Amino acid sequence: MSTVLFTNARLIDPEAGTTSTGWLQVADGRIVARGEGNAPGSDGQIIDCNGKCLAPGIIDIGVKVCEPGERHKESYKSAGLAAAAGGVTTIVTRPDTSPAIDTPETLEFITRRAQADTPVNMLPMAALTKGREGREMTEIGFLQDAGAVAFTDCDHVITNTKVLSRALTYAKSCGALVIAHPQEPGLSAGAAATSGKFAALRGLPAVPPMAERMGLDRDIALLEMTGAAYHADQITTARALPALERAKRNGLDITAGTSIHHLTLNELDVADYRTFFKVKPPLRSEDDRQAVIEAVRTGLIDIISSMHTPQDEESKRLPFEEAASGAVALETLLPAALRLYHADQLDLPTLFKALALKPAKRLGLDSGRLSNGTPADLVLFDPDVPFVLDRFALKSKSQNTPFDGQRMQGKVLATYVAGQAVFRRP
Amino acid sequence: MRFAHRHLLGIEHLSQSDITEILDLAETYVDMNRQSTKHSDVLSGLTQINMFFENSTRTQASFELAGKRLGADVMNMAMQASSIKKGETLIDTAMTLNAMHPDLLVVRHPHSGAVDLLAQKVNCAVLNAGDGKHEHPTQALLDALTIRRAKGRLHRLNIAICGDVAHSRVARSNLILLGKMENRIRLIGPPTLVPNQFAEFGAEIYGDMNEGLKDVDVVMMLRLQKERMDGGFIPSEREYYHRYGLDAAKLAQAKPDAIVMHPGPMNRGVEIDGTLADDINRSVIQEQVEMGVAVRMAAMDLLARNLREAA
Numbered sequence: 001m002s003t004v005l006f007t008n009a010r011l012i013d014p015e016a017g018t019t020s021t022g023w024l025q026v027a028d029g030r031i032v033a034r035g036e037g038n039a040p041g042s043d044g045q046i047i048d049c050n051g052k053c054l055a056p057g058i059i060d061i062g063v064k065v066c067e068p069g070e071r072h073k074e075s076y077k078s079a080g081l082a083a084a085a086g087g088v089t090t091i092v093t094r095p096d097t098s099p100a101i102d103t104p105e106t107l108e109f110i111t112r113r114a115q116a117d118t119p120v121n122m123l124p125m126a127a128l129t130k131g132r133e134g135r136e137m138t139e140i141g142f143l144q145d146a147g148a149v150a151f152t153d154c155d156h157v158i159t160n161t162k163v164l165s166r167a168l169t170y171a172k173s174c175g176a177l178v179i180a181h182p183q184e185p186g187l188s189a190g191a192a193a194t195s196g197k198f199a200a201l202r203g204l205p206a207v208p209p210m211a212e213r214m215g216l217d218r219d220i221a222l223l224e225m226t227g228a229a230y231h232a233d234q235i236t237t238a239r240a241l242p243a244l245e246r247a248k249r250n251g252l253d254i255t256a257g258t259s260i261h262h263l264t265l266n267e268l269d270v271a272d273y274r275t276f277f278k279v280k281p282p283l284r285s286e287d288d289r290q291a292v293i294e295a296v297r298t299g300l301i302d303i304i305s306s307m308h309t310p311q312d313e314e315s316k317r318l319p320f321e322e323a324a325s326g327a328v329a330l331e332t333l334l335p336a337a338l339r340l341y342h343a344d345q346l347d348l349p350t351l352f353k354a355l356a357l358k359p360a361k362r363l364g365l366d367s368g369r370l371s372n373g374t375p376a377d378l379v380l381f382d383p384d385v386p387f388v389l390d391r392f393a394l395k396s397k398s399q400n401t402p403f404d405g406q407r408m409q410g411k412v413l414a415t416y417v418a419g420q421a422v423f424r425r426p
Numbered sequence: 427m428r429f430a431h432r433h434l435l436g437i438e439h440l441s442q443s444d445i446t447e448i449l450d451l452a453e454t455y456v457d458m459n460r461q462s463t464k465h466s467d468v469l470s471g472l473t474q475i476n477m478f479f480e481n482s483t484r485t486q487a488s489f490e491l492a493g494k495r496l497g498a499d500v501m502n503m504a505m506q507a508s509s510i511k512k513g514e515t516l517i518d519t520a521m522t523l524n525a526m527h528p529d530l531l532v533v534r535h536p537h538s539g540a541v542d543l544l545a546q547k548v549n550c551a552v553l554n555a556g557d558g559k560h561e562h563p564t565q566a567l568l569d570a571l572t573i574r575r576a577k578g579r580l581h582r583l584n585i586a587i588c589g590d591v592a593h594s595r596v597a598r599s600n601l602i603l604l605g606k607m608e609n610r611i612r613l614i615g616p617p618t619l620v621p622n623q624f625a626e627f628g629a630e631i632y633g634d635m636n637e638g639l640k641d642v643d644v645v646m647m648l649r650l651q652k653e654r655m656d657g658g659f660i661p662s663e664r665e666y667y668h669r670y671g672l673d674a675a676k677l678a679q680a681k682p683d684a685i686v687m688h689p690g691p692m693n694r695g696v697e698i699d700g701t702l703a704d705d706i707n708r709s710v711i712q713e714q715v716e717m718g719v720a721v722r723m724a725a726m727d728l729l730a731r732n733l734r735e736a737a
Contacts, residue, residue: 200623201438203538203559203598273539317517319537321558 003027003044004376004419012055014353015369024054026376029418034370049380052413055352056368057089057120057377058333059359061150061179061257062233063308064326065091067113068106069098073398074310076110079330080118081395084423086331087379087412088306090121090367092359095132096154102127102138104146111147119422120415121377123363125150128167128178134158137167140174149363152179152233155280155325157215159185161222168228177362179231182215182240183207183281192321193282198267204320209237209284216240220247220254229253231362235301236262236284238291245300255362257303258292260329264336265289265402275316275323276402279307293345296354303362304354306333310398328396332403338383338410348383376419383410429728433545433552436561437602445603449571449580452717452724456571459495459720468727470497472529477519478555479505479535484690484715485555485565489532492722498530516540517547524548529733530726533557551729553722556595564725565689566599568718570607572710573644575717576685581608586639586680587629588614589648589670589697592621592659596689597648601627614638615670618659635670639679647672647688650697663696673699677708685710 004026011022011034023039025032039046060083066073083091093110095101101110107124114122126148130136133156140151151171157180158164171178191207193199199206216232220243223230235244235256247254259279267283277283284292295301309326316323329336337355340346360368367375391404415423429447431439440448458464474493478486486502493500505519514522516535523531524547531552533541538558545552556562574580585604591597591613601624604611611629613620625631632638639645650666660666672686686702686709694700703709 195621195623197623197626200621201598201627203557203561203595272542314515317515317543319516319535319540319543319558321537321539 002419003042005039005042005044005046006054007039007046007048008051009049009054009380010051011370012053012348012352013370014056014349014357015371017349019348021051024370026419029376031370031372031374031376033372052380052382053348054378054380055348056356056370057379057415057417058087058355059090059092059363059365059368060088060306060308060330060333061092061303061359061363062094062305063091063330064094064096064310065110066097066310067110073312074396075117076113076122077117078395078397080114080120082328082330083120084415085395085412087334087381087415088120088330089377089379089415089417090123090365091118091330092123092125092149092363094154095125095127095152100127100132101125102130102132104139104142107143107146107148120417123147123149125152125179127151128153128171129158129163132156134160134163137163137170140171140176144174144176150177150179150231155181157181157183157185161218165222165226168222168226168230172226172228175229177229177231179233180219181234182212182219182232184211184214187211187214188281191282192278193270194267194284196267196285198270202270202273207282209239209288212237212281213240213243216243220252223247223252223254227253232256233305234259234262234281234307235295236281236292237288241291241295241300248300255302255358256300257305258296258301259305259307260333260336261307261327261402262289263293263296263304264339269402273320274402275318275320276327276400276404278320278323278325279327280325293340297346297350299353302354302358304337304351306330310396311400312398316400326400328394328398328401330396331394332389332401332408334379334381334412335389335408335410336403339408341383342409376416378416379412380414381410381412385409385411387411430732431729432732434563434725434729435542435545435552435554437563437566437599437606438561440606442606445567445570445607448567448721448724448728449574451727452567452571452720455720455723456717459716464495465497466495467497469493469730472498472730473527474498474500474530474532474726475523475528476500476502476532477505477523477534478503479533480556481506482534482555485534488715488718489553489555489722492719492726493530495719496723496727498726516544520544520547524550530729551733553725553729558595559593559598560595561599562595563599564718564722565596566603567725568714568721569600569646569687569689570603571717571721572687572714573685575713576710577643583609583644584612584642585609585644585646586612586614586642587646587648588635588638588672590619590651591615591624591648592619593651594648600646601629612638612642616660635676636679639676642680643684645672645677645680645684645686647686647698649689649691650693652693667696671695671697671699672702674702677702684708687711687714689714
């Protein structure tokens with residue numbers, strides 16, 4: 001029996017909502033014991049954490065790995081290395097590849113690719129409709145058997161309400177989770193920014209924030225009708241929050257996520273048309289950002305994701321309207337999230353509730369916590385060490401991060417999957 | 427304070443004194459352009475490339491004439507018909523041109539921010555001749571010169587900008603410039619074309635043109651950007667003309683000596699009455715074209731001085 005004993009750790013327990021100094025014992029890839037104060041003796045491996053933070057590894061829902069189709073932007077190997085370096089122990093991958101992951105065969109292909117090349121856990125999502133075209137639902141049952149943990153057309157909104165209601169009804173019968181991008185596509189088509197003074201000044205096509213509320217309202221109505229399990233990928237505006245709150249209060253099976261970029265940046269960061277700040281949905285006003293942080297604090301918004309979207313230089317070195325959307329974030333997710341900790345807006349257990357515990361619960365995983373018997377997927381980090389981010393030091397094949405050159409605070413020291421180190425900061 | 431800019435990308439970056447300096451220098455070029463020999467050598471030896479990714483007749487002609495009158499070697503490139511069609515990116519095109527060592531690059535592009543992007547990648551001075559819905563700085567400067575000459579000042583005037591503000595780079599640049607020079611600005615148009623966000627720039631917004639034109643000194647009409655309309659902004663051109671087209675009756679609300687401006691090309695009978703546009707007592711539209719050449723000469727002269735100093 002291989003054992004690892006973590007001693008002198010600041011344990012971040014999102015389940016109990018506590019931080020405490022203590023030890024944690026791992027055997028055969030699972031947590032077997034933990035306690036406060038001095039550790040008991042051990043004849044296995046001992047890791048002295050030097051008082052640094054030990055937390056459940058991040059479970060990141062909505063990671064884009066560009067296989068198949070655009071391996072030059074991100075492969076399973078590079079994404080796996082980036083995830084490990086970022087303290088992400090489970091990547092839940094998006095099906096918006098080319099072709100889309102919409103058959104059991106393509107799903108098996110990426111699962112094999114991940115097994116061969118990725119040191120962290122990989123759980124695939126599959127498309128909800130064939131080709132993400134919003135016309136015919138995919139083989140949800142077969143895809144589930146092949147390992148799909150959720151079904152989503154990513155940023156494609158299914159405009160045909162009949163198609164979506166049938167897909168939700170069918171998914172419900174399979175016990176499948178549907179993840180959607182709440183947005184009214186009539187208003188958001190062609191938009192590169194959020195309506196407001198900034199977009200008007202820069203002359204950019206813009207979408208009113210209300211488009212998110214309208215998309216969410218429609219989906220909530222369909223949930224009332226179908227009873228399906230539903231997760232909104234990114235809630236980024238204040239106006240969508242009351243609708244979400246009401247739906248939860250009415251007992252619908254609904255959760256919501258947000259992206260790390262919408263939590264830590266606002267529309268003004270785009271400044272002189274900096275395309276690395278172009279994400280989808282576009283960055284919002286500071287008022288919206290603050291409302292979303294508060295919603296994460298209260299738990300109304302359940303999950304924080306990286307929305308990792310690799311884009312090569314050619315896709316970004318274009319006029320703002322033409323440039324591709326998305327940012328890489330696997331490695332910057334934790335340091336960026338720690339900005340909210342350093343700003344006294346979210347404490348560490350709350351952060352890890354949104355980064356690990358709640359994603360695990362939503363997907364029915366037993367990871368994401370520090371309890372006995374659960375997988376020893378762990379991240380050891382120093383929340384205080386300052387650094388300036390150099391995008392060329394990132395492990396992703398694409399380096400399109402909005403945090404390039406910015407001061408960050410907090411570094412991952414080591415990442416463990418099933419008790420094995422998959423990353424150690426040199 | 428003297429003009430200390432490498433590029434002319436937008437009015438946003440200019441100070442009051444920058445604006446005044448350009449206009450003062452432009453006055454001398456107005457005089458020069460009215461003489462029979464209109465030539466100077468201040469740009470001699472320099473190469474000016476006009477790169478237009480969007481159709482333009484008057485702006486391109488104005489920049490070309492301005493460059494030639496100052497002795498620059500001027501080349502026009504109609505980018506619509508060229509490499510862009512072959513899939514070359516804007517940056518690659520810019521790098522290619524940069525290798526030919528131009529000194530002044532005049533760029534128009536259909537996307538907001540494209541000229542800023544290009545300016546980051548080349549070594550020469552870049553003049554924005556209009557980018558998407560963002561800025562058109564030389565148009566605002568020529569409008570300012572026209573107003574200053576007609577009204578004797580460029581501050582504390584009531585100025586109405588009427589029409590398709592939402593799609594207009596001319597409106598944005600004018601709004602910024604006239605705001606910087608401390609004028610009161612009114613925006614007039616239907617709410618689909620004059621969104622409320624513009625109130626945050628310090629302008630007053632009017633949905634009723636008769637009310638909005640009351641006692642203004644300057645009436646600045648905008649072209650209805652038909653080519654930019656994805657549809658649905660106004661019900662029809664005739665209703666638009668009825669409610670927001672400038673005619674003698676509506677103009678009667680303005681001060682008796684109010685001037686009428688239009689950046690051209692005009693849609694007669696859509697945003698402006700044809701007779702009014704030709705009325706030399708009220709319309710300064712021809713004067714605007716004349717000021718355009720002078721202002722562009724001044725802007726290029728100032729940028730070239732900085733280029734030569736840096737060399």
